[in-house]
Amino acid sequence: VIERVHGEADRRLRRTRQRLSPARRRLLDALADAPHPLTVSELREAIPGLAQSSAYRNLAALAAVRIVARVSSTSEEPDRWELSEDITQRHHHHLLCTACGLVLDYEPSPRLEGAVRNGLAAVARAHRFTADGHRLDVLGRCERCTP
Amino acid sequence: VIERVHGEADRRLRRTRQRLSPARRRLLDALADAPHPLTVSELREAIPGLAQSSAYRNLAALAAVRIVARVSSTSEEPDRWELSEDITQRHHHHLLCTACGLVLDYEPSPRLEGAVRNGLAAVARAHRFTADGHRLDVLGRCERCTP
DNA sequence: GTATATGCAAATGTTTTGCAGCTGT
């Protein structure tokens, strides 16, 4: 899997004469290994020696070619990053723990996803919005934070 | 409508011996007048003379008694605030313009909302999450930002 | 008179940027 990610990242970066540098490779590895989106500080723990500015700049570069995506959870938590659906080929959404900031992934059933797509297409049309995607997150408390 | 909001805010604030001060009243008025969630800076434009710290502190106080709610749009935009569903009695979600930051409200059809509730109940159960709510936002471009 | 609310200014935390040096092609 990670070879596909590296290969595709390399290809897309080259198009704008950018490089898949070691730092970018390590960022992709860390994101591919994690079962959920990571914060910059988690990424830096996983990649010793990576400067903060490099982390942010490289994530921005990878996001510009849609290899990674920024996940906005609740606004009290720092941003998280994940491999884009472009690359993972799997559509998913998130469960957000409002107590501890945990973010889990889930894949919606075809039934749920279909209903949402249909419903939102009508909503977008009614508001003259060009819909590029949607966000269907569960807000709540994770197992550890449930009393 | 605004009398109901003031009345309920007053009642809930009193419970913890806080007050519905003039600044808080003006914040509620501004939020009730707006057709979409407002940022702190928009609120301060609407309420001349309101100190930055007072805006944030009062929004936090009103959020603590669930009269207002923070809306996290995309993470590149500052937070927005709206009257809570507790108060408006209307469940809604948002359309987020990723180009200009605009946030519009929409009310889901009972059909869509029902499908989402059912689907997410199963998702939460499978992940041992206690679901408190959900977020079903359309990401796209508004009329003005669509080429 | 006591607790709460306010304004101002300073601190915080995350993210972004400037710049000089390093690296790959």
Next chain:
DNA sequence: ACAGCTGCAAAACATTTGCATATAC
């Protein structure tokens, strides 16, 4: 040699906090 990448340090930004004063009950 040149474009792009890096680290370090400083800036920018929204948001929060400390403190002294003002206000409401």
